[in-house]
Amino acid sequence: MTRAAVLALAIALLAASPAEAQTTFQDATGIPWSVASLEVGLLATAVAIAGSGRESAPSAGLVMLGLTAVGAGVAAGVAQATDAPVEPPMVFHHAFVAAALLGGTISFALTEAGETGDTRLALGIAGLIAGAGAMATYSVLRMDRLAHDPELVEEAHVLSWVPIVTAGLVGGVLTGLFQEVGALIGAITGLVALGVSIAFVEVAIAENPTPMAPMPLVSGGAFRF
Numbered sequence: 549m550t551r552a553a554v555l556a557l558a559i560a561l562l563a564a565s566p567a568e569a570q571t572t573f574q575d576a577t578g579i580p581w582s583v584a585s586l587e588v589g590l591l592a593t594a595v596a597i598a599g600s601g602r603e604s605a606p607s608a609g610l611v612m613l614g615l616t617a618v619g620a621g622v623a624a625g626v627a628q629a630t631d632a633p634v635e636p637p638m639v640f641h642h643a644f645v646a647a648a649l650l651g652g653t654i655s656f657a658l659t660e661a662g663e664t665g666d667t668r669l670a671l672g673i674a675g676l677i678a679g680a681g682a683m684a685t686y687s688v689l690r691m692d693r694l695a696h697d698p699e700l701v702e703e704a705h706v707l708s709w710v711p712i713v714t715a716g717l718v719g720g721v722l723t724g725l726f727q728e729v730g731a732l733i734g735a736i737t738g739l740v741a742l743g744v745s746i747a748f749v750e751v752a753i754a755e756n757p758t759p760m761a762p763m764p765l766v767s768g769g770a771f772r773f
Contacts (some may be wrong), residue, residue, distance in 0.1 A: 585623035585624075597610045635691045638694075638708060656731050707746065
């Protein structure tokens, strides 16, 4: 199932990649919409598997993953063709990644400590909520600049992809060697990468304090306040 998810992500990213060079993160809007669609599909897949019987769970998982891959590709093409605003999927993606990293770290750490009951579940869910809320707030506050300022296009990509790729690579390799502790190390590494990526963004914003153009996120674009 993990391999299928990775393949779906690869297909989605290839379908979403713009042919021309990027000037801003908005130029690659198909990629975030594709990835956000993929993440929603993976959540739906997990729910479908959990709600299926033991015999039908594998089939339900494969069907959902197939639909997820197709949906991600379609979302990529439509978003890129229509120049859909990049802010909504990126806020969701950042919240999703932070939730997975913090919730996973707490859950894996408690498992290593021998806690397998309701306490682990409750604290894991609390970590999911805290991670999602904190990162969604940060993303909303910074996404105007990250999405539309040509000076911050590299920082936008670093923040968006480095934490989850780092956690996936480290966790994937170490889990095969050390089982649960490998997943814990991967989640912790992803959190560290997320912190470093945020620092990278903040340094870049401090060095480029004046946006190149009016930013539409808070002022009346993708999100209205």
